[in-house]
Amino acid sequence: MPIKDAFGLAFSGATEAGFAPYSQAVRQLQCFIGDPVAAVDRAITQDPGFVMAHVFKGYLFGLATEREAMAVARACHEAALPLAATKREQAHVSALGRLANGRWHEAAGILDDIAIDFPLDAVALQVGHQIDFFTGNARMLHDRIARASPSWQSDMPGYHAILGMQAFGLEEMGEYIRAEKLGRTAVEIEPRDGWAQHAVAHVMEMQSRQRDGIAWMRANPEAWTRESFLKVHNWWHLALFHYDLGDTDEVLALYDGPIYGARSMLALNMVDASAILWRLYLGGADVGDRWAALAANWAPKAGAANYAFNDAHAMMAFVGAGLDAPVRTLLEAQREAMAGNDDNATFTRDVGHPLTLGIKAFGEGNYPEAIGLIRPIRAIANRFGGSHAQRDVIDLTLIEAALRAGDGALATALTAERSMARPDSPLAALFSRRAADLSEN
Template identity: 75%
Template sequence: MMTPDTSGLALTGASGSAREHYLRGLSELQRFVGDPVGSVDLAIAEAPGFVMAHVLKGYLFGLATEREAMVVARACHEAALPLVATAREQGHVMALGHLAAGRWHEASRVLEDLTIEFPLDALALQAGHQIDFFTGNARMLRDRIGRALPAWDKAMPGCHAILGMQAFGLEETGDYRRAEQFGRAAIELEPRDGWAQHAVAHVMEMQSRQRDGIAWMHANKDGWTRESFLQVHNWWHLALFHYDLGETEAVLALFDGPIYGKRSTLSLNMVDASAILWRLHLGGIDVGDRWAHLAANWAPKAAAGNYAFNDAHAMMAFVGAGLEAPAGTLLETQREAMLAGDDNAGFTRDVGHPVTLAVKAFGEGNYAETVRLLRPIRAVAHSFGGSHAQRDVIDLTLIEAALRDGNTPLARALTAERALARPESPLSTLFMQRASTLDAN
């Protein structure tokens, strides 16, 4: 039994109603709203032989960066393997298998080939783009979508997502003017596209347009918050604008409310919580018992060892809360992870472990060691995932460590570097002022 999706691509094993459930789940993923897992579960219940429904569910779990979720991703792959499928669908099953086994780069390559041949394969573009994000591959964030873009037009269902992904790829490669144009065009098509909303926020963050960013987020607040599972990250972006302006009370209010008021146990949400508190910690801000609550939710994940980017943010919480035991568990788990055969072994060895050690050293007041650990990895930090805005915490930590260590030449060099990159940032000005007061001797 074969029925096409909205682009005419085969959906083998789908019934009419299962197709509708699947397309709803895909649309929810493209907008980061609703319950795509619930939608695809309905599709599978309706048509157990619907191969792409199993694949979509597998991607949803495989891209969650949670160790427990990978069990579901592997089960989805196993369910899809024996099913009747076209060559394109078999490519998806292969990509899911790589992802479920922790072979991020192999999954990326399979999906790249799929979208070269089938540029209207919206799910392949979406999954590939997310993998590019989690592996920090800025060029592919841009080019994977750019290659497919000529096949799309704004009248096609889901085109907003293609424009939004292109916006983010352009932003991560420094093409801010066109990134903003693509992002705004995506929001005009679909105001609830949380990824496009966040792409424009990234542009404004990188350009230090804090007031524009605050206005941008408030102008479409209902669009990016309503039933959105990306809303915590978008609230985090709003908090970053206030942080750079030195508006600490606004930052803490956002943390206590939409960022971490519900004390989520999802790693993606806790990463944002750790990232904003650590920035405040670098500035010497007392955040009270917020670290303790966050660290308590990170503690069960200290032995996960499946995604180095998460590990670094977990260590921030353990340091902030003064918890030695889970910090030790995390470091031991990282040492084991570096011996594994998956891609996370490289993520951890090259970037994640040094960053995690540096965060711990900073917490212990060993600022010279923090500097020693962070300086060599800045050029390759993208390889453990995240965006420029997220990885900026590495530079912020390095600058603060150099300042506190009294390393005058390095502090002045780093603050001059930042002032050139972000001349309109109040934080750049503050860093420069602090570096200028250090004893040159």
């Protein structure tokens, strides 16, 4: 008889000895803590025929957005293919195969079907939710979890993760009050749930509640930073609140400390580093030699072009550091990517390539060209992934380009739009004053 979990789901090829570290890996991913790869490796060593252990490891690498990691995900898929599996597990193997080969949307669809049939399949829900994030699918960030929610009870293991994911989905759909309530509840249940912590931070970012956001992040940082692989991103959220308040010194202190003091080579962490430095760059802040150090770490990835969202943030670093060679490498790699037939070809063609060129034009002081490249993609920018908070850098760049180009009409229109969305934002007020000054002169 196959091992069954607390929800009655069967796990082919697993023994109790192998299932224990697998369960640990799942719990770690639900909180974004520890080393789930090491845990699932222990499960595979114990039970080489444990199909879901191979699949889960593949998911971890497939969601890393690194070219080298995708090769590991494909190897995990190959290892899983011949193993005994239930229909549910076979669907997971199929989903991993799609993800490992850049078919993000197909993988998301298969995982959705699994969760509809098995709403207590926590892995299907969580991996699907992450793919929805990486593909910028706000509707599914909400709906995927909403469909399963009635099947979950508060005494079930991992319930906090369901609440945290639902909170983020609600936030991305603009349902801020419910999002904050569920996110706070998730953190009360499991203080180390970094995703739920981040969902509440997103609410406060979108509502321009800077002081509330700082208080929320500062209240118990030990909980969301200890052994957390989401901690850099959550520190980035704290920096955003200080950025909106114009507290540049605190932003730089956070950058030099928990955001990029360790100078991570992981793309997910470098994205956050680029994103905060670029925001300061737009405001004319002197960031010293920080760009050079960050660009040096991006340079080896310039030719990857496997995830367009990363490319745009790499370009920010290259522009900030004044480098030419990696810019050429990146743009050539993007042109090759657009000739492909995976989902990233579309991500790059629709949003990533024009945005990357727009960032380059901005750095060159060609603000009209930057405007021409960035304006058409704003309404479809979700197609290349990320959250509303992350993609806000596109709007910030466009507003600054309009102001620097001396385009008073466009600057006035864009700043009015931002003031309507963020009426309590000091940065929005600053933009409005600058636009008014431009129109008067």
